[in-house]
Each structure stands twice: as structure tokens, then as C-alpha cells.
Amino acid sequence: MPQQLPILRETNRIIREFAGETPELATTWTFICECGCFGLVDLTLEEFDAAPHVLAPGHTVPAALLQGNPGADTAGPTRR
Ligand SMILES: [Zn+2]
Numbered sequence: 855m856p857q858q859l860p861i862l863r864e865t866n867r868i869i870r871e872f873a874g875e876t877p878e879l880a881t882t883w884t885f886i887c888e889c890g891c892f893g894l895v896d897l898t899l900e901e902f903d904a905a906p907h908v909l910a911p912g913h914t915v916p917a918a919l920l921q922g923n924p925g926a927d928t929a930g931p932t933r934r
Pocket of ligand 1: 887888889890891892893909910913914
């Protein structure tokens with residue numbers, strides 16, 4: 855079900871935060887493919903930062919994930 859997909863992104867973000875405590879960018883870390891297949895993807899932090907999503911080769915981001923995350927990179931006006 856699509857509900858698990860944001861969890862995969864969150865998991866990868868937590869891995870990235872943890873990995874960020876080590877200064878060696880050449881080290882590869884194991885992330886989770888965000889297409890929902892739960893495949894493991896080895897990436898360096900440089901590769902992770904350069905990629906909008908963690909995906910195994912040939913895998914694509916499900917439409918459900920894109921639709922469920924509107925404007926994540928554009929900070930809208932904050933209203934209070
Ligand atoms: Zn996949």
C-alpha cells in the first residue's frame with residue numbers, strides 16, 4: 855500500500871542524518887529503495903544528496919508518493 859512509502863523516505867532521511875556524523879563521503883551506506891520494493895541500495899552520501907529519491911537501478915518513484923508530497927521543496931508563505 856502507498857502508505858508505507860513516506861516511511862521509507864523518512865527512514866532514509868534518518869540514515870542520512872546518522873551517516874552525516876561521519877566525515878567520509880566515500881563511505882557507502884545502505885538505504886531503502888523508495889519505490890516500495892524494500893530493496894536495499896548502497897549509496898555514498900554524495901550520491902544520496904544528489905538524488906531526489908533513493909531508487910534501485912531501473913526502479914521509479916510511484917505516482918502515489920509524488921502526489922502525496924506536494925511542494926516539498928518549495929517553502930510557501932508561513933501563516934500564523
Ligand atoms: Zn524498488
